[in-house]
Amino acid sequence: MAIDYQERIPNNVDLAENRTLQRALEHWQPHFLDWWRELGPSDFLDADIYLRTATSVDAKGWASYGTVKMPDYRWGIFLADAIPDRRIGFGDEYGKPVWQQVPGEHRSTLRRLIVTQGDTEPASVEQQRLLGHSCPSLYDLRNLFQVNVEEGRHLWAMVYLLHAYFGRDGREEAEELLARHSGDRNKPRILGTFNEPISDWLSFFMFTYFTDRDGKFQLKSLAESSFDPLSRSCNFMLTEEAHHMFVGETGIGRVIRRTLEVMKELGTEDPAAIRAKGAIDLPTMQRYLNFWFSSSLDLFGAENSSNAASYFATGIKGRPDEANYPDHICRDGSFHLEMPDGKGGVAAEDVPMRNAMNEVTRTAYIRDCEIGVKRWSRLIAKAGYAQELKLPSERFRRSIGVWASQPIDPEGCLIPTAEYQAKLAGWLPSENDRSFIKSLMHRVTEPGKMAAWIAPPERGINNLPVEYEYVHLH
Numbered sequence: 427m428a429i430d431y432q433e434r435i436p437n438n439v440d441l442a443e444n445r446t447l448q449r450a451l452e453h454w455q456p457h458f459l460d461w462w463r464e465l466g467p468s469d470f471l472d473a474d475i476y477l478r479t480a481t482s483v484d485a486k487g488w489a490s491y492g493t494v495k496m497p498d499y500r501w502g503i504f505l506a507d508a509i510p511d512r513r514i515g516f517g518d519e520y521g522k523p524v525w526q527q528v529p530g531e532h533r534s535t536l537r538r539l540i541v542t543q544g545d546t547e548p549a550s551v552e553q554q555r556l557l558g559h560s561c562p563s564l565y566d567l568r569n570l571f572q573v574n575v576e577e578g579r580h581l582w583a584m585v586y587l588l589h590a591y592f593g594r595d596g597r598e599e600a601e602e603l604l605a606r607h608s609g610d611r612n613k614p615r616i617l618g619t620f621n622e623p624i625s626d627w628l629s630f631f632m633f634t635y636f637t638d639r640d641g642k643f644q645l646k647s648l649a650e651s652s653f654d655p656l657s658r659s660c661n662f663m664l665t666e667e668a669h670h671m672f673v674g675e676t677g678i679g680r681v682i683r684r685t686l687e688v689m690k691e692l693g694t695e696d697p698a699a700i701r702a703k704g705a706i707d708l709p710t711m712q713r714y715l716n717f718w719f720s721s722s723l724d725l726f727g728a729e730n731s732s733n734a735a736s737y738f739a740t741g742i743k744g745r746p747d748e749a750n751y752p753d754h755i756c757r758d759g760s761f762h763l764e765m766p767d768g769k770g771g772v773a774a775e776d777v778p779m780r781n782a783m784n785e786v787t788r789t790a791y792i793r794d795c796e797i798g799v800k801r802w803s804r805l806i807a808k809a810g811y812a813q814e815l816k817l818p819s820e821r822f823r824r825s826i827g828v829w830a831s832q833p834i835d836p837e838g839c840l841i842p843t844a845e846y847q848a849k850l851a852g853w854l855p856s857e858n859d860r861s862f863i864k865s866l867m868h869r870v871t872e873p874g875k876m877a878a879w880i881a882p883p884e885r886g887i888n889n890l891p892v893e894y895e896y897v898h899l900h
């Protein structure tokens with residue numbers, strides 16, 4: 427079904443048929459636009475940008491491309507098509523019809539999950555709002571803005587659910603989603619990672635690779651939900667989300683390619699020499715990777731979680747790709763969970779399977795993260811170097827769960843606390859790293875040109891050449 431862009435709020439949810447809801451959302455819309463002008467990408471309101479906009483929810487040809495100014499982007503409400511006679515796919519209610527309305531007993535839990543997901547969307551736009559000033563190319567600038575407008579649309583997706591299904595509380599929560607701000611002392615965003623500043627493009631690529639990928643797994647879990655409108659919202663968000671991770675994976679890949687060129691040219695692996703040439707040495711990239719990966723792991727929650735168990739039991743939130751698991755009830759199974767024994771060693775405990783659902787999801791996420799990391803390492807190996815990029819252990823630098831605050835090195839070994847404290851700074855971006863990276867961040871806006879620290883992409887957007895003027899600045 428094509429979406430009617432004559433409507434004030436483009437949608438495929440028959441908004442015109444529900445005047446009360448339509449009016450409520452039309453009331454929220456100017457607040458959203460004010461927020462976008464104030465806390466969205468700074469100083470690019472006037473630029474003409476080659477963006478994609480969703481025009482249908484068909485997997486094939488769901489988007490159209492054209493030049494728009496960001497404030498004129500048509501943020502809309504799009505749900506993936508309903509699956510006829512869809513049934514609950516897991517938990518105690520397995521096999522019963524899915525819910526088209528929110529069951530009273532699950533109202534506050536569902537609302538909290540939707541608010542938490544919704545909060546991350548505008549948070550990332552806020553975190554990235556200054557990046558446009560230091561873009562390495564117009565191609566990258568356009569990708570940044572594409573990610574930003576789609577995160578804005580993901581906020582719309584969650585706000586629609588709050589307005590349509592949660593009455594007055596939902597409307598209040600929708601306002602609050604615009605009132606909390608990333609990094610704000612008094613009203614921060616809900617989750618830690620979304621309050622970390624993203625002030626350089628290396629962090630942006632790491633964020634889109636690791637943290638947007640957390641988003642992908644959260645959305646996959648929510649796409650399994652028995653609350654069908656949530657499931658359909660998340661399914662369509664996943665379609666858009668793929669590009670965000672593409673930006674991260676190819677972005678990091680291009681930084682590595684450029685570094686390898688410089689290493690070849692200079693005939694050295696010496697970080698200082700590489701830096702002097704204006705490229706980013708691999709150990710610095712590893713430290714950024716360590717930071718963003720470990721920070722993103724915490725977003726999945728504790729390994730042993732009674733909340734996770736009850737989300738699963740009640741059918742509110744499933745495992746990503748639930749259909750691939752043999753047992754959808756998991757009433758009897760157990761999960762072998764390792765944890766520190768408090769004496770410098772590792773103990774293990776069998777916890778009920780349902781309690782371990784966060785860990786199951788985190789494990790699937792880590793496997794997905796590994797794919798790109800292996801690809802990057804292959805680039806390095808093919809160039810003839812022994813260095814590699816690696817995911818640190820999932821136990822390293824955790825703030826949540828059984829490994830929180832444990833003295834663990836990137837290999838996953840418990841080490842003496844004093845040694846850990848002495849070494850931790852060396853495993854993460856230092857002040858020196860950050861100021862070096864910052865020194866590289868100069869805006870490049872000539873079509874087709876790239877900053878010296880990043881290789882050009884292999885191809886442009888939507889079959890256009892890399893040299894295309896993806897953003898026209900006035």
Ligand SMILES: [Fe+2]
Binds near residue numbers: 580
């Ligand atoms: Fe998103």
Ligand SMILES: [Fe+2]
Binds near residue numbers: 577
């Ligand atoms: Fe995203």
